[in-house]
Amino acid sequence: MSGSLAMLCFGTWKGFFYSYIGVLIGSSIAFLLVRKYGKRLLRHFVDQKTFDKYDQKLQDSKNFAKLFAIGIFLPIAPDDLLCMIAGLSSISFWKFFWIIVIGKPISSFFIAILSSRSWG
Template identity: 50%
Template sequence: MVVSTKKHQWLQLIALLTVIGAGILSYHLGLLSSVAQLQAFIRQAGLLGPMLFILLQVVQVIFPIIPGGLTTIAAVTIFGAKLGFLYNYVGISLGSVAAFLLVRHFGPRFLRGFVPEKTFNKYQHYLNGGKKFDRFFALAILLPVAPDDILCMLAGLTKMSLKKFSAIIILCKPWTILAYSLGMSTLLQVTLQHL
C-alpha cells in the first residue's frame, strides 16, 4: 500500500506531536528529575515498561534538553545490564534516526530550537565537509565524549544518506552504550557489596 504525500505528512505530524507530548508528560510527572522516580514509574507499568522506556529514550534523543545519562543509567538499574543495554540501544538508535529525519525534513529551523547558537556555530564548518564530516561523525558516535544527539541533528543538514547514517548508528553506537551499561552495572554491584 502506497501512502499519499498528504497522508505521509499527517503521519509525520502525528508522530512528532506524540513524541512532544510524551516528553512534556514525562517532565510534568517528574520522571526526568531522578532515577528513582523513573524506576518507580517504569516498574509500575509492568509489561509496558520496556516499551515506555524505549519511547522515553527516543524522546530524550530528539529533545536533548532531557539528560540522556539519567535515562541510560536508569535502564541498567531497572532492567539489569543486558536488558538495560538492549532497551537503551533500541531507543537511542530509533531516536537518532528520528532526529536525523526531522532535521532533514524541517531544516535548520527545527535544529535551532534545541541547539544553542554557540554549539551550532562550533560544528557548522563540518557540515559541508562531505566525507570529512562522515568520518568525524562516525568517530564522535563511537566515543562517549561528543554531544551525539546534536550531531545526529547536524547530520540531517548534510548530504549524508539515511542508509549511511543508520549504518554508523547501528555499528558505532552500541559500544558507548555498552561501556555505560557495564560501567554502571559494575558500579552498582560494588556499591551494593559495600552496603
Template identity: 45%
Template sequence: MTKKLINGLTILGMILSLLFLIYGYNQGLFTSQDKLNAFLNGFGYFSVVVFILFQAIQVVIPILPGSLGCLVGVIFYGPVYGFAYNYIGISIGSIVAFYLARRYGTSFVKSITKPKDYDKYSKWMNSLKNFDKWFALLIFSPIAPDDLLCYLAGLTRIQTKKFVTIILMFKPFSILAYSIGLDYLFGQITRLLGA
C-alpha cells in the first residue's frame, strides 16, 4: 500500500511539474527575469516556505528527482538563494528520513524503496567497517543516492549527532555542485530558446 501511494505521488509530481514547465514556457517565465520575478512576487515570502517544505518532502517521499528540485531552486531564486533554500530543505528532509528509518525500521524502509536499490546498498552498507566515513564521503558526492542512504543510515548504529553533523557539513558541497552546474545548464538552454 505504501509503495503504491509513493509511486502514485511520484507520477503525480512528475505530471504537475511537466504541466508547470509548459505553463512557465508559454508565459515566458524561463526567458524573462522580469516575468519570473513578477510570478514569484505574487506568492511573497510564502513561496520560500513552500519551496523549502517541498525540498524536505521530496527527500522523504521521492515525488521528483532531487536534482530537479535543485534546478527549480536555482531558476526561481538564483544560484545563491536557491542553494541556501535547497540546503535547508534537503537537510531537513534527510534528517526526517533518518528518524523515520530509526523509528520504524527495516520493513518501513523496504516499503518505500525499490527492492533492487535496497538490496544493493544495504548489502554494501553492511559490509563496511567504517560506515560513518563512507557515508560522509557519499553525502559529499553529488552522484550518490543520498535519500536512500539517509534511510539506510537510520538502520545502522551511527549516532544521531554524527549523522546530523555529516549532513550539515558535507551536504552543501553536493548541493553547491548541483546549483552551479544546473544554473550554467539552464543559462545555456534559455539562451538557445531565446535565440
C-alpha cells in the first residue's frame, strides 16, 4: 500500500524506487533487531497465536530460505512478520538481504500498479 501512495506522490518510477529503498531498510532493521533481541521483541509486535503459527511452519522446515523467499515474493504474505521470524532463524543476514533485494521488487511493483489503477 505504501508503494501505491509513493507512486501517486512521486510518479511511478520515483515512487517505486523510494518505496523499495524503504522496504530494504525497514526489513533489514526488523531482521537485525530480532536477531539481537530475540523472541521477546517479536512478541511485542504480534499476538502469540500468529507468532506460533508462522514460527512453527518456518522453523520446522529444512528449507527455511526457500520458504522465506516464496513468502517474500508473494504479495499476500505478512512481510514484516516474515522478516522478524527470519531474524530468529539461522539464515545469514546477507542471504536474507539478497532474498529481499530480489524478491520484493516484482511483487511490490505489481501491487502498487494495480492499487494505483484502481484508485484513479
